[in-house]
Amino acid sequence: MTPDPPTSPNPTPPAPLYSPARVRDLLAQHGLRPTKSLGQNFLIDGNILRAIAEAGLTGGPAEGTPVLEVGPGLGVLTREIALRGARVTALEKDEKLRPVLAETLADVDVQVVWGDALDFDYASLPQGTRVVANLPYYITGVLLSRFMHAPAIVSATVLVQKEVGQRLASRPGDDNYGFLSALAALYGTVRHVRDVPKGAFFPAPDVTSSVIRLDFDRSRPPPPAALLKFVEAALHHRRKTLRNNLRMIGQDAAAIDAALEALGLRPDVRAEDVPLGALRDLAERLGVLG
Structure with missing residues (x-):
């Protein structure tokens, strides 16, 4: 061996x-x-x-x-x-x-x-x-x-x-x-x-x-697709005014102006400066969320 x-x-x-x-x-x-x-x-x-x-x-x-x-x-x-x-x-x-x-x-x-x-x-x-x-x-x-x-x-x-x-x-x-x-x-x-x-x-x-x-946070309901699409469009050109970005996706100018005023946002506010909650409120006022 x-x-x-x-x-x-x-x-x-x-x-x-x-x-x-x-x-x-x-x-x-x-x-x-x-x-x-x-x-x-x-x-x-x-x-x-x-x-x-x-x-x-x-x-x-x-x-x-x-x-x-x-x-x-x-x-x-x-x-x-x-x-x-x-x-x-x-x-x-x-x-x-x-x-x-x-x-x-x-x-x-x-x-x-x-x-x-x-x-x-x-x-x-x-x-x-x-x-x-x-x-x-x-x-x-x-x-x-x-x-x-x-x-x-x-x-x-x-x-x-x-x-x-x-x-x-x-x-x-x-x-x-x-x-x-x-x-x-x-x-x-x-x-x-x-x-x-x-x-x-x-x-x-x-x-x-x-x-x-x-x-x-899975305890929250997932954000609706319409909101995601709206936020993406709003921030697509984030240094441009929010008003112009929303006009580019077909939102009515008078409706945008009225919604911005109701939320206390300046007409020339840039998209990147708007809090997420305000964007959600704006989507609701513009009828995006149904």
Whole structure:
């Protein structure tokens, strides 16, 4: 019988999955390169990774919490969330990552769904789902809208471009206020968690990022489609006067003037300066909400 070779009493543990060297090795091992068109920028900062997971799971027990991740990439954030006890469903479009995720997620309970996040049925998610994700920047706005409209999703903690984060957290009168800000406020609240430097990713993106948490108030009735359409039109050219924006969608000038006066708003008020409640009142006075 041939004896087993001696083992080191203190074997060197593998480098963390988020280390730059490990990321490069994984990509080289599987013959991959980050795909710019898919917005692939992989996290290589453990502190940021833990901050995202903690922010995403705050407010409830981590054990058994359903979590949706969009774009798991190499599985770095996926593992961090799963190891905290969450039940993770990860949506991945890039089929070339199959062997990587099979390796990096082999010892954790994660369901990987292969396909485009834009085609996913968000209504199929279990109640109480939390989104925790490093979102592909090129479809951030569309995905956030899908999350807001999905009743089962109670929060979304996401990495986004810093500019998008500023828009989400802005209030009427702020420089970055617009339809995305209003949409977030209609569905709940927004909290800025932290900014993330370019060097926290491989490859480094062209912009600084931010971690933002959106909490959706599902006790409210969802805003009617007519109101969403009205607010979007009102803020489409947010630096123009509200009166002109509403005229562009066919509202009667005299009716607009009368409604603005009744609400104590100046005739030349800019759309970006009008509180969301006043926009709702204006929609009611103009008969938009039926």
